[in-house]
Amino acid sequence: MGIKPNSENNSSTGDDIRLKSGREGLMGWLNPTRYGWERVSYWLQRLTGVGLLIYFIGHIYETSSLVNGINAWNSMLELTQTTGGHIFLLLVIGASTFHTVNGLRLIFTESGIGIGRPGRPDYPYDATSLNYKQKSGIWVALLLATIAMLYGGMVMFGDVT
C-alpha cells in the first residue's frame, strides 16, 4: 500500500491512497494579505515588474513608429495626451519608482544585509529578519512612489511645468 500524489485527477489504482494536490498556484501569490508588509512588498514588486515589462514592450512599439514618419509619431503621442493616457502614465511613474526603491532594498536584504543576525529565539519569537530597519524600506518605496505620482499628476493635470 502506498501514497501516490495525483494532481490531475483523483484516480488511482490498486491499494494506493488517493491524494489531491493542495498547491495554491497563482492564487498563492496573488493574495498579499495575512502575512505582513514583506508579502505586500513581494506582491507589489511582482505586479509592478510585470506591468513595467508590458509598458517597456509598448514603449518600444510606440517609439518605433518614428520610422513611419512624424505624423505616425504624433498620432502615437496623442494617445498619451488623453485622460486615460495620463492615468496610465501616472501608474507607470508609481510602478517604476516603487520597483526601483524596493528593488534596492531587496538587493541588500537578499544579500543578508540589514536583516539581523541569528540568536537564541525567545517567546513570542518575533522574527529578526522581519525587522523595522528593512521594513522601513517598503514604506519609503511606497511614500516615494506616492510623491512621484502626485508630482506627475500635477504636471499632467495641473499647471506645474
Added chain:
Amino acid sequence: MSEETNKIKLKVYRTNYNKEESPHYDEFDVSVKRWTTVLDALLDAKSYSDSSLGIRYSCRMASCGSCGMKINGRPRLACYTKISELNDQTIVCDPLPNFPRIRDLVTDFTEFFAHHKKIEPYIHNEKVPIDVAKKDDLVEFKQTPEDVDKYLQFSYCIKCGLCYSACPTVATDTKFPGPQALSQAYRYTADNRDSGESTRFNIVDERHGIWRCHFAGSCSNVCPKGVDPALGIQLLKGHLIGITKNDKKIATLRSKEE
C-alpha cells in the same frame, strides 16, 4: 473559580478522495474556555459529534509539528493556537495549503521531507570516523557557545510545514525546496562542525533552488518556533555570492586526553 464558557462555531474542511466525496465544510458547535486550543475544539468535535473527522496530532505542545493546518486563513499549529486569541466566533479549519491532501485536515508530507533530505541535513566531516567499533573510538567536537548561537535557532525547526504552506514560491514551483529545507541548508553551513558547504551550495544553487526566494517573509511570519527561515535563506544567499562573511573555522576534535 469558574471560567467563562463561550460557544463557537467550528467549520472544518471535509473530504475523502477514496470515497469520491466532494469537498465541503462541516459545522460543529463547541463550548470553549479561555485556554481552549483549536486542537482541543477539534478533538471535542471528534469525540462528541463526528468520530470520522480526520486530523493528525501527537504531542499537543508544539513540539512534534503534526497538527499544522490553515486556521482562519493562516497556517498555524492547532495545538498552539488558542481560540480566544483569534477573536472570532467562527473558526475555519482547512488543510495546509501546498501539501497534497489525504483526507479532511490530513496532508501528505512525502514531498516536503524529500526536499529536506535532498539538502543532506547532517554533519559532513571527513575527519570524523563514521564507523565506530568501540566506545573508546567516540570523539566529540570542541564548540564554544558563540559557535552554537550561529545555528541554534535554525535547529529548533520541528518540520511542521507551516513555512512551506505560506511560501508564495512553493505555491507555484513544485521543484523549489521551500523555506524549511533551505534554512536547514544554512543551519549546517553555519555549523562549524560541518565541512560540507560546497556540496550543499551545489544542491541549492540551481534553477529551481535558492534564487527563487524573493524574501516575501511569510515563512518567518508563520513559524511557531522562532526559526526565522527567511533569515537563514538570505544569509545563505549572501554566502553564495560572497557578500556576507563566512569566517567559519572547522571545529577541532577533543582528544582523549582532554
